[in-house]
Amino acid sequence: MLTKAQIKHLQGLKLKKYRQNYTDFVIEGDKLITEALLGNVIPDLLIATPEWLKANAGTLPEYIQVAEADANEMAKISSLSTPSPVLALVKKQIPDLQRIHPETSWVIALDDIRDPGNLGTILRTADWFGIDAVVCSEDCVELYNPKVIQSTMGAIFRVQVVYTNLAQWITSKSVKAYAAVLDGEDIRHVHFGDAGVLVIGSESHGISPEVKAACQHQISIPGFGRADSLNASVAAAICMHQLRLHA
Amino acid sequence: MLTKAQIKHLQGLKLKKYRQNYTDFVIEGDKLITEALLGNVIPDLLIATPEWLKANAGTLPEYIQVAEADANEMAKISSLSTPSPVLALVKKQIPDLQRIHPETSWVIALDDIRDPGNLGTILRTADWFGIDAVVCSEDCVELYNPKVIQSTMGAIFRVQVVYTNLAQWITSKSVKAYAAVLDGEDIRHVHFGDAGVLVIGSESHGISPEVKAACQHQISIPGFGRADSLNASVAAAICMHQLRLHA
Secondary structure (H helix, E strand, O other): OOOHHHHHHHHHOOOHHHHOOOOEEEEEOHHHHHHHHHOOOOOOEEEEOHHHHHHOHHHOOOOOOEEEOOHHHHHHHOOOOOOOOEEEEEEOOOOOHHHOOOOOOEEEEEOOOOOHHHHHHHHHHHHHOOOOEEEEEOOOOOOOOHHHHHHHOOHHHOOEEEEEOHHHHHHHOOOOEEEEEEEEEEHHHOOOOOOEEEEEOEOOOEOOHHHHHOOOEEEEOOOOOOOOOOOHHHHHHHHHHHHOOOO | OOOHHHHHHHHHOOOHHHHOOOOEEEEEOHHHHHHHHHOOOOOOEEEEOHHHHHHOHHHOOOOOOEEEOOHHHHHHHOOOOOOOOEEEEEEOOOOOHHHOOOOOOEEEEEOOOOOHHHHHHHHHHHHHOOOOEEEEEOOOOOOOOHHHHHHHOOHHHOOEEEEEOHHHHHHHOOOOEEEEEEEEEEHHHOOOOOOEEEEEOEOOOEOOHHHHHHOOEEEEOOOOOOOOOOOHHHHHHHHHHHHOOOO
């Protein structure tokens, strides 16, 4: 059974202000729990309904601390409109900009991405394309927003995410940086090479002037219709596919 | 001022069951209103706050019927968590499968897409790539769901959407149909040509066996990491980009 203090902590973690003071966060549902375990991320605490625990009895490593909760308690601590029968507390990443090396591999940089679904989807897509580092401007949506976590589909356990001053960081690196804009060079004709920084801008106003100035290259996805822009996570995905086109 | 009957109708249109009995739907915010007018879609009624109407006095065509509503009324009829100062009632598309021609141009087919954001984003992306027809299986999310409309960013006024039995429709056409799956031919090596059907499957279980059987080709987006799948709207976007790669 959950203690009152545990319920209070789990409920608190739904709020950004509260989350920022703790080193753990909540993952919900079978998919994320499986991905955590596959990534050797051991939950500090796994909370599940008696039915879920019965059905998954043989599959959980014995050293995981488990608490039972009924459907009512799950609804209280869940961030989902349809609460999952299982959730877990896991440790946040330790952000370390020194471990991100655009000199030797591709890094995605996000300037002012505000939509949680977009950030999560971009991490999932980066993971698909074997890109394991994303650098976010400080005004991007918070990584541990439950909607971000949910839409990463587990990429949160494989892709490193660090928040920093993007323009300064890019400038400090002597690497090729490509800004995805609406009037740049057609990405179909760009030779990307094996490493560098790909910058994707905000949903509403693109890449900021300071960040754009830090990039040597401006690139664009060719359009054939009348739409005036693409969704940010879609644009990021097409650019990542193009990066790997000749891989 | 809005009448009580108008408020009731506008509130009703938030519900799928109610919407299905009417030929109009609601669009919210400046972006969608602008796109409607650009697409020669004349709102039956435009509803806005006095402040919005003052600010946009010169820009609205005179023949549009306008009603004022205060912020409280807007909140009642809005589907957004942050209500917009302007919304409008416009006519739905007239679905007509006879006007969709995969023999001469690319058509996107969606099998059981349930997430409103995904459907809207796929329409927006299709519009970007100059694809003006999307055929949905009958179990796809409803086109007039407010979240779908919002995420189309106006593509709803340019891309035709028809719901039908997908397997039967594909079989009835003698065209090349490509199913996006996880174990098909690498899309980088596929020569797509100028027309055909591209099928994208559901978020949770991909393309159904019947629809897959109706497709001659199975194609896949090459992955380079450990993610086991891509978001449906991301997969659709990468495939559409690839269709236009040599255009």
